[in-house]
Amino acid sequence: MTIGITFDGDEIVGRDGQTIAGVLLAAGRRTWRTADGAERGVFCGIGICQDCIVTVNGTESVRACQRTACDGDVIEKEAR
Numbered sequence: 336m337t338i339g340i341t342f343d344g345d346e347i348v349g350r351d352g353q354t355i356a357g358v359l360l361a362a363g364r365r366t367w368r369t370a371d372g373a374e375r376g377v378f379c380g381i382g383i384c385q386d387c388i389v390t391v392n393g394t395e396s397v398r399a400c401q402r403t404a405c406d407g408d409v410i411e412k413e414a415r
């Protein structure tokens with residue numbers, strides 16, 4: 336089954352059960368956050384670091400590598 340998320344206004348299709356990071360990586364996105372001007376995406380991939388954090392449906396600091404993507408999720412970049 337497919338799901339659809341919105342990432343900074345772009346519609347992205349993923350598969351049911353994928354993490355947000357999985358959906359973004361599969362769509363060719365390698366980074367989705369900046370820290371002190373440096374591009375960040377997945378680093379550890381297991382929820383230990385904070386490189387992959389995004390805002391999900393208005394909730395800040397969600398680890399994209401840990402959160403399962405849900406149909407209709409609205410994802411926004413973070414910069415800190």
Ligand code: FES
Nearest residue numbers: 378380382384400
């Ligand atoms: S990549 Fe390290 S917490 Fe997600």
